[in-house]
Amino acid sequence: MATIEQAPPPSPPVPPGPPEPAGHPPAGTGTSNTKLAIWLFLSSDCLFFGAFISAYLLYRSRHQTGPTPKDVYSIPFTSVSSFVLLMSSLTMVLALAAIQRGDLRRLRIWLLATALLGSVFIGGQIFEFTEFARKGLSLDTNLFSSTFFVLTGFHGAHVTIGIIWLISLWGLATQGRLRQGDAEKVEVAGLYWHFVDVVWIVIFTVVYLIPAPK
Amino acid sequence: MSDITLRDDTTPEPAPATEPAPGLLPGELRPHPSPLRYVVIAVVLSAITAAEVSLYYLQGDIPDALIITLLLAFAIMKFGIVASWYMHLRTDRPIFANFFVLGICSAILLYLVVLTSLQIFS
Numbered sequence: 001m002a003t004i005e006q007a008p009p010p011s012p013p014v015p016p017g018p019p020e021p022a023g024h025p026p027a028g029t030g031t032s033n034t035k036l037a038i039w040l041f042l043s044s045d046c047l048f049f050g051a052f053i054s055a056y057l058l059y060r061s062r063h064q065t066g067p068t069p070k071d072v073y074s075i076p077f078t079s080v081s082s083f084v085l086l087m088s089s090l091t092m093v094l095a096l097a098a099i100q101r102g103d104l105r106r107l108r109i110w111l112l113a114t115a116l117l118g119s120v121f122i123g124g125q126i127f128e129f130t131e132f133a134r135k136g137l138s139l140d141t142n143l144f145s146s147t148f149f150v151l152t153g154f155h156g157a158h159v160t161i162g163i164i165w166l167i168s169l170w171g172l173a174t175q176g177r178l179r180q181g182d183a184e185k186v187e188v189a190g191l192y193w194h195f196v197d198v199v200w201i202v203i204f205t206v207v208y209l210i211p212a213p214k
Numbered sequence: 215m216s217d218i219t220l221r222d223d224t225t226p227e228p229a230p231a232t233e234p235a236p237g238l239l240p241g242e243l244r245p246h247p248s249p250l251r252y253v254v255i256a257v258v259l260s261a262i263t264a265a266e267v268s269l270y271y272l273q274g275d276i277p278d279a280l281i282i283t284l285l286l287a288f289a290i291m292k293f294g295i296v297a298s299w300y301m302h303l304r305t306d307r308p309i310f311a312n313f314f315v316l317g318i319c320s321a322i323l324l325y326l327v328v329l330t331s332l333q334i335f336s
Contacts, residue, residue, distance in 0.1 A: 030307070031240055031241035031307055031309065031310075032240035032241055034240075035240060035241045035310065036241075036309070036310075036313075039310045039313045039314060040313055042313075042314060042317065043313045043314055043316060043317025043318075044317060045317075046314075046317035046318050046320070046321040047317065047320060047321045047324065049321075050321030050322070050324065050325045051325070053325070054325040054328055054329055057329065057334060058329060058332060058334055075267065075270055075271075079263070079267045082263060083260065083263060086256070086259050086260065086263060087256065087260075089256075089296060089300050090252060090253065090255075090256040090300075092300070093246075093249075093252045093300050094249055094252060096246070097246065097248075097249050097252070100239070100246070183239055184239055184240055187239055187302075190300075190301075191301055194296055194297075194300045194301045195301070197296055197300075198292075198293050198296050198297060198301075201289055201292045201293050201296070202289060202293065204266075204289075205266065205285050205286065205288070205289035206289075208270075209266060209267075209269070209270045209285050210281075210282050210285055210286075211273055211278050211281065211282070
């Protein structure tokens with residue numbers, strides 16, 4: 001004789017679990033996504049600056065008209081600018097050390113000092129460009145001037161972005177919105193700033209110091 | 215009786231730790247240098263820069279090839295010091311250094327090929 005099986009009673013509704021954590025899930029690399037992203041960006045920026053440095057090396061001696069690099073460069077002035085940018089890297093790491101210690105007063109001081117030193121560097125670059133223009137060298141004078149202005153101009157743009165970033169962090173710190181737990185934000189800004197510094201180390205040597213072929 | 219134990223494959227593998235050890239930032243393996251050491255490094259960098267500028271003024275007195283070699287060596291030294299100490303590549307996980315070295319090597323290789331093909335070294 002056939003038997004009819006009774007359907008099991010409906011299961012009680014499952015209570016809602018804990019809410020999903022906000023933001024991205026942790027990366028599988030065992031480190032933070034932010035730091036990984038900035039390093040990837042810096043890695044790609046090496047190719048960006050490499051293109052302009054190569055173009056400069058290729059064209060600097062092919063100037064048909066107008067002043068030559070030797071006529072316009074002022075090595076003492078650029079050496080001081082390089083020293084200023086180098087010292088801004090020191091103040092940047094001191095800012096990071098300060099936030100890691102929880103010393104927010106020194107964090108504000110060092111962030112502002114870094115932004116100021118960066119501004120001095122940019123001021124020097126604007127002065128240098130003005131002097132070059134006074135000596136008759138503009139973006140379209142010859143191949144040397146075009147590649148020089150594009151290379152150093154893009155580097156200056158990077159420094160300017162860094163200054164804006166640092167001033168934003170300083171503003172947050174002044175409002176009390178940057179605490180010891182936010183040290184990674186300062187570290188990431190610092191990585192960008194030091195990269196701008198190492199690019200200038202290369203530019204200073206390759207563009208200003210190494211003698212052009214005769 | 216066999217010692218075979220069954221493993222539940224549906225159990226997800228534990229993700230690598232993303233939380234840094236106490237006192238360390240994410241991605242750090244060892245603590246950063248002290249502020250005093252940062253200052254010492256800045257002094258070393260300044261000394262190398264002074265040596266570079268001095269070399270520039272020796273043009274004509276010593277061969278250009280020697281000047282170029284020394285200037286490039288100084289630049290590489292400064293680059294390495296800033297990257298390893300100020301960018302903390304020596305105390306962070308190697309993955310960051312790997313990314314950076316990959317970018318630098320790609321750039322050098324790519325543009326060496328380009329410049330060679332355009333006969334800049336001939």
